[in-house]
Amino acid sequence: MTMPPASRLRLSVDLDALGSNYRALARLAGPAACAAAVKAECYGLGLEQPARRLWAEGCRDFFVATLPEAAQLRALLPEARIHVLNGVLEGEVAAFRALSAQPVLNTPEQVALWRQAGGERPADLMLDTGMNRLGVRPEEVAGLDLSGLNLDIALSHFACADEPGHPLTRRQADRFAALSAGLPARRRSLANSAGIVEAPAALFDLARPGIALYGGVVHPALEGVLRPVAKAEAQVIQVKTVPAGETVGYNATWAAAAPTRLATLAIGYADGYLRGFSSRGQVVVRGVRCPVVGRVSMDLVTADISAVPAVQPGDWATLLGDGIPLAEAALWSGLSQYELLTLLGHRYERHYCAERPAVRETEAPHPEAPEHEARVTL
The missing domain is CATH 3.20.20.10 (Alanine racemase)
Known part of the structure; x- marks a missing residue:
């Protein structure tokens, strides 16, 4: 097969x-x-x-x-x-x-x-x-x-x-x-x-x-209470160095101020990584944050990896989660946290991770609410 x-x-x-x-x-x-x-x-x-x-x-x-x-x-x-x-x-x-x-x-x-x-x-x-x-x-x-x-x-x-x-x-x-x-x-x-x-x-x-x-995290009181659930990653498919003055991406919106090492990632707006991240977003490669440079296109994103010279094709870059908080990515992109998650497309290979077993059916679930009259005094 x-x-x-x-x-x-x-x-x-x-x-x-x-x-x-x-x-x-x-x-x-x-x-x-x-x-x-x-x-x-x-x-x-x-x-x-x-x-x-x-x-x-x-x-x-x-x-x-x-x-x-x-x-x-x-x-x-x-x-x-x-x-x-x-x-x-x-x-x-x-x-x-x-x-x-x-x-x-x-x-x-x-x-x-x-x-x-x-x-x-x-x-x-x-x-x-x-x-x-x-x-x-x-x-x-x-x-x-x-x-x-x-x-x-x-x-x-x-x-x-x-x-x-x-x-x-x-x-x-x-x-x-x-x-x-x-x-x-x-x-x-x-x-x-x-x-x-x-x-x-x-x-x-x-x-x-x-x-x-x-x-x-949609309210300050939830900071530190919630754990990140999703991590989105894209593979590096090409690495190159461009000289100073060269532009990157559609409409030449970003130009290299010095010789710059670039990684092209296999993700784009068709995968929910929208144009709002163009020259604003960041990705994590080998534990280092790297800026997105140039326009996000349909299937490709380019990042400046000058700070991580060991990056090679086949490496993985994190775009959401594990060093890129959802709330921070929302600020960069101009999207809401809701949009960032729900826009994730169908080209992702999904992996579900669990280190501990789920609660057994015999364990008591969260109780039903008792009959009561809730008082509203905000």
């Missing part, structure tokens, strides 16, 4: 770090339970092994964006509670029922659709508390007919929790507490990754971290 050729791109996912991050966030969220956002294939890292690890750590509620994502997850985790954030449309009810997936109902029309189809299956209700993206508007809540509806979670989503002290966070928490108080929902959920630490008084029954699970 012919072996497939090896990729010149590697994406390493540290499952132990993922488990550590989930446990840290669950501790911060307590006594609320801790869910996991696994949409977009766990923010670009691949669905199967990260989702299984989160289940082993005790996670029981998983949030995806779309119905096809719910189908993928159901095949992996038959017992999980799967919540579909983008809601349900005409023609999709049968698929939701077959998958035992819970739609997040975002409009009065979706509420009516689910009721008419037989509202005995669990569903969730999104309240728009100020983000104005998805959800039932405050003035529409009183007119909702929720009779016969098996309502599991009433939820909303913080817009600015990653900006400490932003006044909208308090307003959203207060609105959510008031709007959800009279609803026949078993649980309430508001806090995302940043909200867990920015608004601990508004944790309610269930926290829903996403980017923080995968190592994204």
